[in-house]
Amino acid sequence: MRALAFSFPAMLLAAGVAFAQPKDTLIVDLPGDVATMDPHLQWDTESYTVYRNIFDNLVTRDVSGKIVPQVATGWRYTDNTTIVFDLRSDILFQDGSKLTAEDVAFSVRRIINPALKSPQLSQFDQIISADVTGPAQVTLRTKTPYPALMAQLVKLSIVPKAYVEKIGDQKFNQEPIGSGPYKLRTWQRGVQSVLDSNDSYWRVKPPFAHVTFRAVPDIPTRIADLRTGRADITRGLTPDDAEALKGDKSLQVMPVATERVAYMFINALAGPTKDKRVRQAIAMGVDRDTIITALQQGYAKPVNVVLTPANFGYIADIPGWKFDPVAARALVKQAGAEGATVELLTSPAYDRRLNEAIQQMLGEIGLKVTITMTDQPSFLRRRQGSPEEAGALSQGRWSCACQDADGVIFPLFRSGSIWSKFNNPAFDAEVDAARTILDATQRLVHYRRAFEILREEVPGVGLFQDNAIYLARKELKWIPTANEAFFVTEMTWQK
Amino acid sequence: MRRISLGTALIFAGLLAFIVAAIGADVFASNDPLRQSLLLRLRPPGTATATAYFPLGTDDLGRDLLARILYGARASLMVAALSVSVSLLVGVTLGLMAGWFGGWVSIVAMRAVDTMLSIPAILLAVLTVAVLGPGFFNLVLVLGLTRWPRYTRVAYAQTLQVAALPYVRAAEMAGCGPGRILLRHVLPNIAGPLMVVATSEFGLMILFEASLSFLGLGIQPPYPSWGSIMSAGRQYVVRAWWLTAFPGACLFGVVLCVNLFGDWLRDRVDPRSQGR
């Protein structure tokens, strides 16, 4: 077979070579292909996983989740809307050119320029300017005081200005050059991307000579690949898979609590759930513990609010609604909603079993839940549309990748936001205040009040803090992190 | 009347079992196909508890697999029967008209057939589901409205032949209107070949329904379809083989019977093709 493979089209050759010395190469099975290699364009998990290893970012998070310097050495606010970054001057791009303050300023300007059509624009559009203010210094200005700025900047990769301007945006997407520990060798769309180590990397010596990211959409196939040694690590396992694979001697299951919160959206502006009592009844009718033990196999931690402990602004002592189907049923009856039809909107992106379990649980408290499944675009169109067409319920798994309450409850429940089907001026005032002050303690006070309102009004119910579950060969050493980052430099072969 | 062979009897028995299972799903299923018991998830065939017996095991929400397969048969049967009816109606009407009137009617109809046939059916179905949204009736519509061209082709060719027959010409001379001639004289004469096409399409529709449900675009949860049971079970192939094995085997068996029946029917309709 191997001999025959060489008569096969040249497209298949690269991989054959990569397999020659497996220990040199880390093979990663991802659920999908990279959409873009340009870090300023797509920001889906697959693309981020790959290009984040090619680029350095201004700042990053350490294993504990703390924001730490990377290209920047430090930063300070000169006023509420101005922040100055000091930069390293010993970083080289993979083409040998030096990473300068110009490159950093260019990167910020590039991503906030509407002409780039970057889907990430909304995460950075609070920034109004980026200027070089010293040989190794850049100053950013924001429209208003913006506490989430640092969290957003964690996602800003630094691209080489001269190179991008020379070859153009489109070509840059095909042949990116960064300053990160790995450089792109080949990218076969839909198949795999192969990265080679950047041996002159400034921070550490990259642990593997090559890294191959393969697109394998099917979970059973990814698991089979791990078992047969075709891949070293994969992600996106379900708790059921994790349980089943626990006993496998050659593999290790690595769950990590993430900043992703599983919650149930409840429409407070239309339909039977417009009545607060129905929403409260739903909160009491959902058996969170059974969901966690039976469906999540324990790979989840219950939360009382729509936020996880991994986020800033999480208030641990807000009481949750206790599971009480009898009281819930009574409340539904009292609201005159017994037998009312409640539409649960969903898409293939969400856990089907959870939907069906909730359908049955709410059936027991007297609500008739109908599940409407559409594909993701149609789901989003309805979910983000007017309250009347947004459905009464939908399941969500929310992560703002900024580990801040502002990225969660503001878009979800602030009136006027496309996701919000809730209108409460008191709540709006609290979250508005919390996003324009920089002082952490003060912000927490606002979030406590905001969560108290949410608890009473129930425009959504927090279910659990989701786990990301990785599966790796036993010999790979790595500790996954809450922000689902995938830094190859943090991995090594175990002796 | 030829004697019916053992093989033929088996085909009929298989089809009958399928139809009876589909119609009588509520009678045969001892458990509610929608009733979950989250603490009895993924139990193997033959599991018995104090209150219930699961001959084929349970699915990932602890529902009785046998009951779900029986109700899944109903979904298969209904989707296939209805979508074949829809496409038969559309396709035959177009084909009859194209064959009878000829001229621009046939040009338009046959170009439409070319167009439809050159779009991969499953892609067209996926696209249409994306617009209409999934669900039982949309599924029937999607399958029905994308699968008519084969009937049009057959009806067209057959109508051309039959229309040239003397008695049809005679009926025309006698002043029968086209509607009457097509329905009373042409249609009965071309019904045989159309039935053969419809049977093979029926088998295909069962497969299509399962494929779309497998892709998550067909019958919606919690209602069972063989495709969606397998789609869910696919995740558990290694741990819970019964979730893919049983519905898969049912699907295979039923489609096999339908295809065998189609062959038998073709021998009947067109004795020249004996045993083909």
Added chain:
Amino acid sequence: MPELKSRLLQALIAIFGVLTIVFFIMRLSGDPTLLLVPDGATAEQIAALRHVLGFDRPLLVQYGAYLLDLARLDLGQSLVQHAPVAGIVAERIPYTMALAGGALLVALGVGLPAGLAMAVWRGTWLERALAGFVLAGQSLPTFWSGLLMILFFGVYLGWLPTSGSDDLASLVMPSVALGAITMSSFARMTRIAVLDELSRDYVAAGRARGLSYGAVILRHVLRNAAIPVVTIAALEVGNLLAGAVIVETVFAWPGIGQLAIQSIASRDFLVVQTIVLFVSMVYISMNLLADLAYGVIDPRIRRDR
């Protein structure tokens, strides 16, 4: 030649119909803006992106612009991958071609001999066994047989790779899964065609002049039987490309079928439109080719042209 010209014209009409249907169905299904923005974008930000992408223009204007681009042979840019659509699709075509080629090999390699054997050994146990095999191939749901194969040959026996597209071994299972149904149609068609030919006088005449049965089949029957089989073969290539959608999804084969499903889900309009356009062009040109192939096989038609 006028015949060929009118066939080409018909083909053009069909292709135009295809791209129109697909364009409007895709647009009716909503645009990709919502998928492109990150969670938490505001309504204004979404509207701004929609404007930048041009999806706020009237449908007919968009359609006109699309046709205009197409007339200039510009297939456009993918919104999701920020790269030219032509390149994105072209990169995947070799994979689908390899898969379809493998499947065709399976279908021809198994289907033709099976069909021939069924006709020649008509009424024997061999025919019945092969008929069962062929019907089974036709009745197998590909997603199921694919799953079973992965489980058995990939995981249990470990003979074939469970995923990937990097060598011939990984092409085996998808090809078999995809080729099964086509194999059945080939076998049936071959059987009918050969039976038809076997009943003709020239078979008896050939034997009467001293040819063996095998020689008559090789020298005369096969060539005559090839005519109807070539037609179906051409149509089947179109069906193979359509079937590839499911098989590529099950086996994670990075061809245009998988790309199509992903692009429909991400509303990457131009990619979907280009794929459908490509597939229907292949289908239509296959039909044309089959017509031309007749001419090569059948001297009667060669003369007419």
Added chain:
Amino acid sequence: MIALSVRDLSLAIGRTNIVDAISFDVAPGEVLALVGESGCGKSVTAQAIMRLLPAAIRQTGGEITLGATSLSNLPARAMRDLRGRQIAMIFQEPQSALDPLATVGNQIAEALRQPLAKVRAEVRQMLVEVGISDPDRRIDQHPFELSGGMCQRVMIAIALIARPAVLIADEPTTALDVTIQAQILALLRRLAAERQTAVVLITHDMGVVADIADRVAVMYAGRVAETGPTAAVFATPAHPYTALLLASIPRLSDVPKSALAVIDGQVPQPADYGAGCRFAGRCPRADRRCVAETPALRPVADGRLVACFHPVGG
């Protein structure tokens, strides 16, 4: 000398006899006509001689001898070698008996087991002999480019090119125009005489028999009813069936006094063959004995044999 001898040949489908102990001989250069209505078993007899019976039909008895070779127990391979070389056959519909996709020359060459290039001259000469004009062009043409008559000439060329001892012609002119029929028959007659080929001509047409056959064997329902020199049989048919058959031929000399003579009733189906004479049901002369007993072939005048208890004029 006898080129082909058939003795007591019996054929059956399953348990049903369709040909019942028929016998005849043909001498070199002689034309024997096997005549009868369709379904009387004459075509399967021809197939049995070629050993090309359909799978469903078995030979249940009798012996076929070609020259000195008994064909009945010959190995298949040896039989195949004889076909085309020692014994050849031409068919009813020349156009369907030729492969539409192969050239005329190639198909003729097959009878010689040689590639056309090697035997081109010979093939061309044969085309000339069967009366095809412009043989150099025709040799590379396909059957569809030729008329029906020309196709039959090609079939004759295929059959005779290897100079077989016996030619079986199964209704060779039925599908052709009347004018062409005469030409083809004349051609057959001439070539058979020139090459001393024994011809078994199978036909239902008494006119054809009269034109070409030296001797005739009249078959009815799987049996030979009467056999003898053509002239004698035509002059004084002995079997009532022969007589009626001859009476049904329209002749120029006949004054149409009344409707043509018609034989009442139908040929019985093989499954319905009973004991006794199979023509008894339709025979104006039949009596009780005819129904109960099978008449054997017995000699009458002029070297003729007839299977009838009550022969005409006897």
